[in-house]
Structure formats: C-alpha cells, structure tokens
Amino acid sequence: MAEYAMAIDENRLEDWVELFDETCDYKIVTRENVEQNLPNVLMWCDNKNMLRDRVESYRHVNLYNLHYDRHVLGPLRFTGNDGAAWRFDVSYSLFQTELEGASRLFSVGRYRVEAIAAGDAARLKSVLVIADTGLVPSLLATPI
Amino acid sequence: MAEYAMAIDENRLEDWVELFDETCDYKIVTRENVEQNLPNVLMWCDNKNMLRDRVESYRHVNLYNLHYDRHVLGPLRFTGNDGAAWRFDVSYSLFQTELEGASRLFSVGRYRVEAIAAGDAARLKSVLVIADTGLVPSLLATPI
C-alpha cells in the first residue's frame, strides 16, 4: 500500500493502475452509504480497463483543480486469508495542497483490500475506499 | 495497535475493551500536564471493569455528539522489553467527521503502551494517552 499511495501522490497514475489485477474492482463509497445500505457510489471501476480509461481521461481532459495529493496510511490490519488471497484494512488520511502552498485535510477513511500473490509481488484484486468524509463527487478528479 | 484503532473507529468499543488485560490501566492526560507534573487526567480507568462500565454508560447514556472517529497511527518505537512485557510508543492523529460530512483534526499525540503476551496474541497492560492537543474533556465521549 506504500507504493499505492506514493503512485497517486506523485501523479504516477499509470503505475497505480498497474498494481491492480485485470479482473479487479475499485470502488469509492461513503461510510454513511455503507452503514445505511444505500447504493450510491462516488467512483466505480469493475475491471482494469476501466481504471485505464479513467486515468487516460484524467490525463486528457481534466486541467482544473490542480493540486498535490498526500496520503498518510496507518498500519495494516489483516482480516482474512484464504489460499492465495489476503484481506486487510488500512486507515488513511489524505491531504491536498494547492499550488500556491496551503495544505488541508481532504478526506479520511479506510481501505478494505483484497490482494493476491503474483510472483514476488502482490496484485490488488479489490479495493473498496470507505470515506468517512462525505466528499463532493465533482472534486474527485484523482483516485483516493 | 491497528486493531485498537479500528475497533474505536468502527464503534466496536466492546472489542476495544477486550484488547486489555483484567489488571490494566488506561489514562488520558495532556502533554502540558505531563511536562509540568500536574495531576489532572481527562479519563482514567485502572482496571478492565472500569473500561466496561465506561463503554456501557456510553452505549446507554450518550446520544449526543454523533461522529465518526478515524485514527491514523505512525510506526511503533520500541522502548523496552523485560520478560513477557514490551513497551513502545506510537504517535497518533485522530480525525472526527460529523454526520453531515466535514472531517476535521480532533487530536494528535502519543500512546505509551505496555503489552504482555497472551497465547498467540498480546494483551494491553497499560495505555497512557498523552494528547498534545488540550482537549475539552466534555467532548471525550469516546476513548482515544
């Protein structure tokens, strides 16, 4: 997850996509929606090509809302392991810095992750981002 | 400590209590009080039953100040080890999110922890929360 966060923070979104398996699932929801079983999602890509499209569209279309991202992640809490797959939760804080210099808290929440072994490395099978913060979706230019 | 933080953040306070030993000590103080040797404490439970009472009282009485907690912890710094007990410090940042959606910094500080082996797991013998932030005690509905 260190590389996951650094890839986003350094605007290496193509590297970020490469951490996922081809048959992956990436979804951002708010905690309120999860706890009330509401179906709203802020972003959802249910395979790797959708992630690629998303990043490509960001590269070509979005020229507004320029900022630096900075993730600070807590320790991993392992929640399960069946065969080649591990499941774990990680809390995150995400800060954004405008180009003129002020940093502010953008979102806090939790990743719920399923990863599988792939040679020496691991590949992300499923990343569910549960944001405590009720984000404004239109600001979600970059992934969390 | 990953499970410690997640249990509070997910409002599983009963699970949080179960991480402690029966003869435990849980105390929240401010850094200013520690450095000036003042006796004030913001919360103090000197055995596990007091923690249970605290959580039960929270479950039945406190219906105000609804919020989500989110801890992001830094790495452990081990400070000692005698026999079956380890001592370590961990820095924390604690964010709160109101139900309508804005997240804000609530407190930062440090845990000073003593843990003992208990079978395959560890049990918390002593947790001293030293808050840099001079907290308003009346807001301390949930533990840190």
Added chain:
Amino acid sequence: MAEYAMAIDENRLEDWVELFDETCDYKIVTRENVEQNLPNVLMWCDNKNMLRDRVESYRHVNLYNLHYDRHVLGPLRFTGNDGAAWRFDVSYSLFQTELEGASRLFSVGRYRVEAIAAGDAARLKSVLVIADTGLVPSLLATPI
C-alpha cells in the same frame, strides 16, 4: 524513522542529530521547487556539525514560536539497495500544537532517505525533506 520523528516531537533534538552519519546531508525543499528544478532550499546542512550548530543555535537563540510538534509517518517504500545502503521514501504529516491547546496541520510531504548499516543500528546518510506545503521559512525553527 519512528525514532527520528519521536526525537523531534519530544524536543530531543540532540538525539535527532545523533541519528545521522558524520558525512550526512539534510535538506528541506518544497515540491514545487523540485518539480520546476529551482535551486531554492528552506534549510540545508551538508554535514553533521552543521546539524549540531543548528540545534545549539535553536537552544540558545530561539525563544519564540513555542509549540509541540507531532509527526505521523506512513509506511516505508523501499526504492533501492546497493551494498550497505538502503533508499526509501516515507510520507509524513506534521501537526503543531500551540501551548494553549489547538492543534493544526503544519506541513505534509515526503522524506527521501538514504541509510547505512552501523553495527546493529542504521545511520542516516541523507535526508531530503520534500514539503508539499509551501512553508514560510521563518517559521522553520525546528527541523521537519
């Protein structure tokens, strides 16, 4: 890096200096300067004696801007290893608390570190602090 952060946060700046090698390099720059290849630095000490001087000067001169520091670091991402040296990146969030009690976000960014083995421990050969936040240099009384 746990001890690096704790030493600063506990105002044990002399201990912080001792984590470095004699022929070390410590530099604070902003991310904007790095990405635009500008030469500005906010702080630069290119050997251990300069760090010692810096801390001594802080001890004797600076009596203003009293605050507590609190670093919360993310996981290490290793980026290289040649012989006895490791390279890794770490994201940081740094909070400051005024003595009267309010905590606020001071800076976020990344450490780019080179460390070498020294007996059982490690010694810091090079620490480059890349701050996302465009800091006001005059506030930089203590290191990051």
